[in-house]
Amino acid sequence: MNPTTGGTALRIGVLGCADIAWRNTLPAILRVPEVRLTALASRDPAKARTFADRFGGTPVQGYDALLARDDVDAVYVALPTALHHPWARRALLAGKHVWAEKPLAATAEQAEDLVRLARTHDRVLRDGFSFPHHSQHAVVAKLIAEGRIGEPRAFAGAFGIPPRPAGDVRYSAELGGGALLDVGVYPVRAAQLLLGDDLAVAGSVLRMDRARGVDLAGSGLLHTPDGRTASLDFGFDRSYRSRYAVWGSEGRLSLDRAFTPPAAHRPVLRIQRQDHYEELSLAPDDQLAGLVRAFADAVREGGDPRPYEATLLRHAALTDEIRVGARRVAD
Structure with a gap:
């Protein structure tokens, strides 16, 4: 499960250049030395460049292009709620750990699907409640x-x-x-x-x-x-x-x-x-x-994901x- 060793930072790519990412999440990522922002994807290349100019990382046009990168260990899904499930699903299938904005999915059925997929691929799956x-x-x-x-x-x-x-x-x-x-x-x-x-x-x-x-x-x-x-x-x-x-x-x-x-x-x-x-x-x-650090720790240290999954699924x-x-x- 662990793509990093020693002091190597967890490499995070961002799907979606949303306002919440600009105001809250990306500044928090920069405050946590255990992670490193490596790429930011938007359908609008100018927006991706604007975010990269402020926060670092490589601007990427299109979400699939980011998921194909080998310098991304984990993905932060900063998209509208209806898009959490399809893009978190693609990220898990691409072998990435996933942290999605809250709520994890729009329905309980979608949340259950993502939890099953994360278990199958031995990936960490977290939502964005800080x-x-x-x-x-x-x-x-x-x-x-x-x-x-x-x-x-x-x-x-x-x-x-x-x-x-x-x-x-x-x-x-x-x-x-x-x-x-x-x-x-x-x-x-x-x-x-x-x-x-x-x-x-x-x-x-x-x-x-x-x-x-x-x-x-x-x-x-x-x-x-x-x-x-x-x-x-x-x-x-x-x-x-x-x-x-x-x-x-x-x-x-x-x-x-x-x-x-x-x-x-x-x-x-x-x-x-x-x-x-x-x-x-x-x-x-x-x-x-604290949220960013907890996600990085879960990827690095592994552990039993079932208690967190139970809370996540009951919430959905x-x-x-x-x-x-x-x-x-x-x-």
Whole structure:
């Protein structure tokens, strides 16, 4: 599985010169010495050159041309959600390790296909959620395990952003747009992180833009077999919000900027009990660099991929259940 030895950096090629790659992911790659950006592919050669001029690597016209290169060990798929499955699939068949933007695929069936293919070809397959790599969530899990809020009973997560420009890819049904696949997937993954993968969907609502065929916002209710619940709210029709809270038998814990904190941001964790209120200032952390480093470590060190695959597949299944079973309300 390991294409690198010693101090040799993992050589990464990028499929798609997307805005998220320009703003977030490629700068993070440059901050991680364990990896090296070697090629960037776009259908537009001028765009590939612009990205290469800023971040390094060889500009490549066309995604297949990048997959054919022997100086690329792994591929970062920075394409719209509907294109994750076909191009991640081609990359795995070309013998590349794959890290795709979140969510890994548009449907659970597609995610299952990619996991099977990665196993068959002994390649590492990861999605692009960076927030689990921030140390603030380990602090939250530790405090819950120590009983600081008693037994956890309910999780509530919310992620919303203001409306996007009219031509934004998030409004394209053909390219896998919609609020659920863009921002709703975050609180779903956070619920898994804190309540475990044994979650099921009790119900959901999606507010639809009928003309464009995409959901603008939504809510969902998940539950565990023992009755703990996770309520989720998301959308790109509202003010920015990125937070979650865990309500326990003896108190409540809440965290703002839970999903997209800048690397220099110092998180504030709030704990409330009957006669006690506490704010903990946590250390800043570079979650994007953590994501890149974790991917490189998985390629170098191998290990059992099944726990990660189980979380990834359950996430895809929960997202499918939220969408398929949703009550749809017209805008």
